[in-house]
Amino acid sequence: MSATEQCVTTIQKEKQLATLSPNGHTENGHNDTEDDTAFTVGTTNDNCRRTSMRDRRSSVYDDNALREKDTDSIHNDRLKSMTSFYKDILISVGEDPSREGLLKTPKRAAEAMLFFTKGYEQCIGDVVNDAIFEEDCEDMVIVKDIDIFSLCEHHLVPFFGKVAVGYLPKKKVIGLSKIARIVEVYSRRLQVQERLTRQIAEAIQEAVEPRGVAVIVECVHMCMVMRGAQKVNSRTTTSSMIGVFRDEHKTREEFLSLAKI
Amino acid sequence: MALEQSDDDIFLDSPTSKQHRFFPSSPKALPMKRNQDSSCDTVSPLTRQMKSSSFSTQEYGDHERHTSLRRRPSVLDEKALREADTKLVRDQRIQAITRSYQVVLESIGEDPTRQGLLKTPKRAAEALVFFTKGYEQTIRDVVSDAIFDEDCENMVVVKEIDIYSLCEHHMVPFFGKVSVGYLPNKRVLGLSKIARIVEVFSRRLQVQERLTRQIAEAIAEAIEPRGVAVIVECLHMCMIMRGAQKVNSRTTTSAMLGVFREDPKTREEFLTLGRINPF
Numbered sequence: 001m002s003a004t005e006q007c008v009t010t011i012q013k014e015k016q017l018a019t020l021s022p023n024g025h026t027e028n029g030h031n032d033t034e035d036d037t038a039f040t041v042g043t044t045n046d047n048c049r050r051t052s053m054r055d056r057r058s059s060v061y062d063d064n065a066l067r068e069k070d071t072d073s074i075h076n077d078r079l080k081s082m083t084s085f086y087k088d089i090l091i092s093v094g095e096d097p098s099r100e101g102l103l104k105t106p107k108r109a110a111e112a113m114l115f116f117t118k119g120y121e122q123c124i125g126d127v128v129n130d131a132i133f134e135e136d137c138e139d140m141v142i143v144k145d146i147d148i149f150s151l152c153e154h155h156l157v158p159f160f161g162k163v164a165v166g167y168l169p170k171k172k173v174i175g176l177s178k179i180a181r182i183v184e185v186y187s188r189r190l191q192v193q194e195r196l197t198r199q200i201a202e203a204i205q206e207a208v209e210p211r212g213v214a215v216i217v218e219c220v221h222m223c224m225v226m227r228g229a230q231k232v233n234s235r236t237t238t239s240s241m242i243g244v245f246r247d248e249h250k251t252r253e254e255f256l257s258l259a260k261i
Numbered sequence: 262m263a264l265e266q267s268d269d270d271i272f273l274d275s276p277t278s279k280q281h282r283f284f285p286s287s288p289k290a291l292p293m294k295r296n297q298d299s300s301c302d303t304v305s306p307l308t309r310q311m312k313s314s315s316f317s318t319q320e321y322g323d324h325e326r327h328t329s330l331r332r333r334p335s336v337l338d339e340k341a342l343r344e345a346d347t348k349l350v351r352d353q354r355i356q357a358i359t360r361s362y363q364v365v366l367e368s369i370g371e372d373p374t375r376q377g378l379l380k381t382p383k384r385a386a387e388a389l390v391f392f393t394k395g396y397e398q399t400i401r402d403v404v405s406d407a408i409f410d411e412d413c414e415n416m417v418v419v420k421e422i423d424i425y426s427l428c429e430h431h432m433v434p435f436f437g438k439v440s441v442g443y444l445p446n447k448r449v450l451g452l453s454k455i456a457r458i459v460e461v462f463s464r465r466l467q468v469q470e471r472l473t474r475q476i477a478e479a480i481a482e483a484i485e486p487r488g489v490a491v492i493v494e495c496l497h498m499c500m501i502m503r504g505a506q507k508v509n510s511r512t513t514t515s516a517m518l519g520v521f522r523e524d525p526k527t528r529e530e531f532l533t534l535g536r537i538n539p540f
Contacts, residue, residue: 078368078369081364085361085368092357092358095466102466105432109432109433110368112433112499115503149501153381156365156381156388158434160501160502225425227388
């Protein structure tokens with residue numbers, strides 16, 4: 001077990017060295033007092049300069065991706081530590097980890113878990129990758145029936161379903177597959193459906209600055225179907241409406257009928 | 262050893278079983294290892310060998326099959342891995358799994374102290390213990406004497422039973438539907454017991470093929486009917502959410518015992534009555 005503990009300690013140390021602070025500015029030795037003013041809440045600094053929306057809360061672009069700085073060796077450390085603990089889980093469940101079918105299961109389960117949380121490895125800036133184009137389009141753009149697979153952060157059990165994203169561009173459009181990629185990056189994490197919906201909407205809002213964004217997510221939650229309440233047919237729908245989609249109900253209606261979830 | 266050998270010989274020497282060795286899909290073409298891979302099997306090597314000499318129920322065709330199940334160890338009395346758990350033992354299991362999940366959360370890069378994740382290790386541990394609660398019951402307990410003498414000779418089908426299981430290779434859920442049919446031989450089984458048998462076998466770390474076979478064998482042993490047929494159709498999250506990432510693909514396995522294996526018409530009737538509709 002000590003080897004595993006070392007793995008975890010290494011990961012944590014690397015995190016401290018490499019991580020961006022939660023407020024969105026890098027810890028590189030010097031702290032800009034102006035940045036502190038803009039981002040930290042409850043500061044006693046009198047220069048409460050607030051110039052734009054972007055300063056009030058951390059930009060989606062600045063959100064640190066928890067595993068973005070992972071090198072191969074850190075990735076392997078993560079795998080090793082998870083593998084050994086999955087083996088413990090198998091023993092605790094009552095199974096025999098040395099039987100043929102379970103021999104490599106801890107490693108496979110660890111790799112699967114890392115895959116299911118690969119959204120932590122990318123930040124939105126990289127995903128969007130400047131695929132924003134000037135286009136004289138003023139009508140609704142909808143990308144619907146995007147399959148998503150996420151992990152419930154409360155039970156570590158999958159939830160999955162479909163997403164429909166719509167926006168009203170204001171001279172700028174985003175590459176269509178980038179919408180799906182944004183959805184993918186946010187969904188491949190430990191998530192709560194409400195937060196996932198909001199994050200997708202905010203990312204598109206910030207990338208393209210449209211007149212409005214609408215996102216609907218409809219999912220089946222295995223944590224509710226396989227256990228707990230055990231309601232097999234129930235689905236959860238959340239939505240996020242920004243801009244004209246929130247203010248004007250006709251626009252919202254048009255989106256809802258075109259998205260047809 | 263001699264006993265096991267003779268058991269093998271009885272199967273191997275029969276003219277029909279000889280044919281099986283030439284079919285690529287025959288389990289005999291595979292090493293014995295596959296058939297020894299039975300879940301929660303703490304039985305002795307002797308019975309394991311007996312089990313390996315029994316047929317996989319995947320094939321069906323025109324060749325005759327030995328349908329007696331007396332050579333293999335009883336499915337009804339198979340030991341359940343967690344049957345003897347007291348509350349204390351169960352709590353200890355959950356605590357151990359909770360600690361493991363705490364490390365898992367750290368390893369994926371998350372912060373286990375943030376509000377949404379504070380109690381996640383414990384919830385995930387309890388969820389996992391629930392998903393494997395099939396280890397806590399034996400079939401005999403489940404069936405519980407709900408076997409009745411009934412003058413019924415026509416097919417009984419319980420179809421589209423929802424199941425939720427865990428893939429034993431990735432510990433990721435797979436779920437779908439099961440249809441079970443049998444031709445009674447003067448004895449019928451309580452209908453909900455069929456669903457309970459399915460539940461006990463599915464709430465484990467499973468492989469879909471084995472799950473199918475176990476359900477069929479349990480029913481065959483409980484009421485000794487003229488035949489049992491089981492179809493399982495599932496979506497595998499390990500294949501949908503990762504790996505090949507084929508979103509619409511479903512896996513179907515079946516187990517045909519007795520007349521369902523021997524008589525194509527009976528099989529056809531079951532496949533029609535017990536058809537699993539797209540879900």
